[in-house]
Amino acid sequence: MMVVAAILTLAVGTYTMRLGGVVLRDRLELSASLQRLLPMAAAALLAALAATATLMAGTGLAGVARPAGVLVGGLLAWRRAPFVVVVVAAAATAALLRLAGVP
Amino acid sequence: MRTIQRTPPGLVRDAVAIAAAMIAIGASFGAIAVAYGMPAWVPFLMSTAVFAGGAQFLAVGLLAAGNPVAAVLAGLLLNARHLPFGLAVAGTVGPRWRDRIVGSHLMTDEVVAFTLAEDDPARRRRTYWLIGVTLFTSWNLGTALGVLLGGATGDPDTLGLDAAFPAGLIALIMPSLRDGRTRAVALTGAAVAVLLTPVLPAGLPVMSALLGLVVLFRPGKRREGPFRPGGRPEGR
Numbered sequence: 001m002m003v004v005a006a007i008l009t010l011a012v013g014t015y016t017m018r019l020g021g022v023v024l025r026d027r028l029e030l031s032a033s034l035q036r037l038l039p040m041a042a043a044a045l046l047a048a049l050a051a052t053a054t055l056m057a058g059t060g061l062a063g064v065a066r067p068a069g070v071l072v073g074g075l076l077a078w079r080r081a082p083f084v085v086v087v088v089a090a091a092a093t094a095a096l097l098r099l100a101g102v103p
Numbered sequence: 104m105r106t107i108q109r110t111p112p113g114l115v116r117d118a119v120a121i122a123a124a125m126i127a128i129g130a131s132f133g134a135i136a137v138a139y140g141m142p143a144w145v146p147f148l149m150s151t152a153v154f155a156g157g158a159q160f161l162a163v164g165l166l167a168a169g170n171p172v173a174a175v176l177a178g179l180l181l182n183a184r185h186l187p188f189g190l191a192v193a194g195t196v197g198p199r200w201r202d203r204i205v206g207s208h209l210m211t212d213e214v215v216a217f218t219l220a221e222d223d224p225a226r227r228r229r230t231y232w233l234i235g236v237t238l239f240t241s242w243n244l245g246t247a248l249g250v251l252l253g254g255a256t257g258d259p260d261t262l263g264l265d266a267a268f269p270a271g272l273i274a275l276i277m278p279s280l281r282d283g284r285t286r287a288v289a290l291t292g293a294a295v296a297v298l299l300t301p302v303l304p305a306g307l308p309v310m311s312a313l314l315g316l317v318v319l320f321r322p323g324k325r326r327e328g329p330f331r332p333g334g335r336p337e338g339r
Contacts, residue, residue, distance in 0.1 A: 006171035011152035021189015042191035044292030048312030050272040051293035073270025090270030094263030
């Protein structure tokens, strides 16, 4: 019973934050310069997600294979490679390094 | 899904690629939940009602450890980023309540990244809904496979999927990183998040990336002078 309550609380809370942002945008009457900050804020959050997911495992550093894979993908993205190529190259690099025994 | 016929093939191909990855990671979530000794409905309920991968992995571990309050608090902290995400994509989700109520639930990191990578409002809208519905479907399909197959699904790290997701996010934000100001904000925010990860509970480091916005308010912004338009004309 506790588990159901916990999951539903987490679900309702998450949904409230999702819907909250969408609804608040109209209510806040943001100035034009503040509105220009919103995509930048989203880019900062996404970059932070990518960076922490690349470099960190829990509170410590990730091994070598994962950052190396992301580096290959990142370079391809910089060279304007298609999304699928970036993702597959990153995964393949990390998988092959692990196959070779690199952590 | 009548929109699919008007959808560019590149977007469909990207959607298929990310759906394949989501099925594999969703399967590992389902398998891990069952391996923790959770009844099968727990991962199903989480994948449909919570629908946020990172928070689900975190919360199911804490639930299994018998700590539901920590599971809720940690999950909510990790999901707090959806509030600024919602502000950023509100224009794409649209003013109609039906769209807001359904569309908000489909909001994930990947959906936001795919959406903001588009410039044209109509394309943004199509991207949001196509990627959102694709991810919701594939995540829940993956969860079901994981519950059914259990440990036979294998470890997604063996396939390098832990590298695929950050690389995909980087590919999606790359067009906006070509703008000097956005790049300064994003890189500062990412550095702050990485440095704070060892000392703050999960979720707060990523939220503190918003501190990257302060670089915009420094007097005498570096090379980007007032007459230089942001980004390169060739776009992506």
